[in-house]
Amino acid sequence: DAKTTQPPSMDCAEGRAANLPCNHSTISGNEYVYWYRQIHSQGPQYIIHGLKNNETNEMASLIITEDRKSSTLILPHATLRDTAVYYCIVKIRGEAGNQFYFGTGTSLTVIP
């Protein structure tokens, strides 16, 4: 699986958009980008995933660059409850392994 690079920490003002970047320059054509978050010591929570098109759901938007070497998770209106560690994971589709590899992620702090 391709490695990812994320900034270790970020701050965001409450109500503003939080933009969390992720570099995955060695991603291959059949690898998906997934985002999870972990609030305090709770279980990781799935947020969104995509292959090459931008994706949006009720939680967030995922913007993937045309060359797929990087992506950005956007929380449109961050709240205090969005304070968490955010993990960007690239994962091959299909048979090549069953596990997600969680890195160290980005610790997002939403400031009142």
Added chain:
Amino acid sequence: EPEVTQTPSHQVTQMGQEVILRCVPISNHLYFYWYRQILGQKVEFLVSFYNNEISEKSEIFDDQFSVERPDGSNFTLKIRSTKLEDSAMYFCASSPSRQGVSPLHFGNGTRLTVT
């Protein structure tokens, strides 16, 4: 929204004792996983389980560990003889299909403390 439930939320045991951590995956899911997270460290894969057998396991999942789906709803992780270094949060997860596209749904974990 259906969720993965884990019990107990906190388990304290003495070194050398056996522990069983329990999980109830989401009812229509077919693939089951255990992950662990030592305090302050990364979330690490332990094992995946499908069709009543282990699909994959990591180096961490040695002979001290076993998994079982004893009935149609529970999925358990047994540690035969606990060590101090087994102290961690243990997360169960399930998915409706292989991880290729389907995301995992995690429970809120069992905190295991080995004294």
